[in-house]
Amino acid sequence: MTQETFERELSRRADDVHGTPLSFADVRGRARSLQRRRRASVAGAVAAVVALVVVVPSALTGGTDKGSRAPEPAPSPPGHTAVLHDGTLTLADGGRVDLGLDNQDVTQLGVLTDGRTVVALQKPYGVRVYSADGATHVDYPAAYNVITMSPRDDAVAWVSTDRTARVLASNAAEPVTLPGEVAGSIDAVLDAEHLLVGDSPTTTGELTPDGITPLETDEPFRVIDVSPDGDLWAVAFVPTVEHEDGGCSGLYDPETDQVVARDCSAYHLTFAPDGQHVVSGYYENNMVGNVRVLDLDLQQVAAFDPPGASAAVSRVAWDDADHLLVSVTDWQDPTWSLERVDLDGGDPVVLDGPAPGRNPEMVAEYLLSE
């Protein structure tokens, strides 16, 4: 069986295809429709980028009087990161919302595209949803103080005390309850109606309004993150004897049911906003070690290691497709700073700090949104 067989048979099959010819008017009509959609999305994106460039540096470097700032609620563009520090949430577009939270009470936070902030709290234990301006909030009981955001930040989910999954979509007033009990964790939110759930070590099924469908894969893994367009999942394989310290990580293509890349020195992979890179970091003792940026073959393209023997990374997230947002601390003499790291290897830009803070083993003075 040769290449010629493919060539001959594909040609033969294709030769039988005859469609209605497209006229120039047909094509131009579709083009104009595309153009209208592009203009609408470009206008929104330009507004978001301008706001990011102009407002973020002054807001994060403390260039204005924090006490006199009125909250500036604004929807967060997907893929960017908000920062909770000193009770104030700085949104990706530079807007600031006073939440009055102490970071030691917060385990996770996310910002929905409608501007509402969702936090998982240690005290009071549960999930809290703040209005866009931070003025009001609603508390929801939760089995675990853990939230999972969708890749586009248009939905968030958590496990309620009755073990059902609650999903709050952007612009929806209240969370909806999906049927069936969640055995352990909500590993990913593909969208408001499609959740990947599991028993903690592994992702076992897809939960929708119709119930749970088992997830059948060749080998067990837990989904850690989903690329913005949903075509790749970052996964953590179950630790083995050879790789018991965190196991191996990989990228899984759900379309083909194939692991397309695997690396046993990569951990907790999180996709960049454009889906072209992942950041890897080993979470231990409330800090992150070995921060590396990898391509989709899981080959290293950049690494971040703060200078100083006792310097450490507290948290890391994507600021945009080309930059990381890194909270840097010193575990011997706790000082804190927030830095923006360019993947091209330029010197990090300090956005805030350094300033004294608490023990990084106990608290993250800069909490970065999911």
Add this chain to the structure above:
Amino acid sequence: MDRTEVTAVDRDTDFTAYLEARQARLLRTAYLLTGDQHQAEDLLQTSLAKLYLAWDRVRDRGSVDAYVRRIMVNENNSLWRRGWRRREVATDTVPETAPFHDTYDEGTGAAVWAVVQTLPRRARAVVVLRYYEQLTEAETAEILGISVGTVKSQCSRALATLRQRIGEEER
């Protein structure tokens, strides 16, 4: 008629000429990528619309065909992803209802088509571009944004799958 209008007319005339000359061939490529005539027609119309919007940038580079093929592959992958989310088309088994089964070739045509239909989208694009469009490995790699090595391995895998399937049918 001012200068701007003349330019627009020239552009539309050029594009129409390309459309008339190439759309039949491009529809066949779209069909091999999608496996469905309606999807192929929709894919082609969208791809040509995107080409029209970019016409001023690409028409002088002698690379219009490559450009539109890249659009088609990307658009097809994008459509597939949206389809996967809706769970409309997901399948990982070889369809048992191949469209036709010629007797003179002992089913080879149907076997080839069955293999192509079950290939992952990217691998399928490699096979279509290499074996139908007759592009070189380098040209295929450039259009798909992958390495030549990946093109080689995808083709090799497709051939191996075909051999295996033919072998199973003969047993």
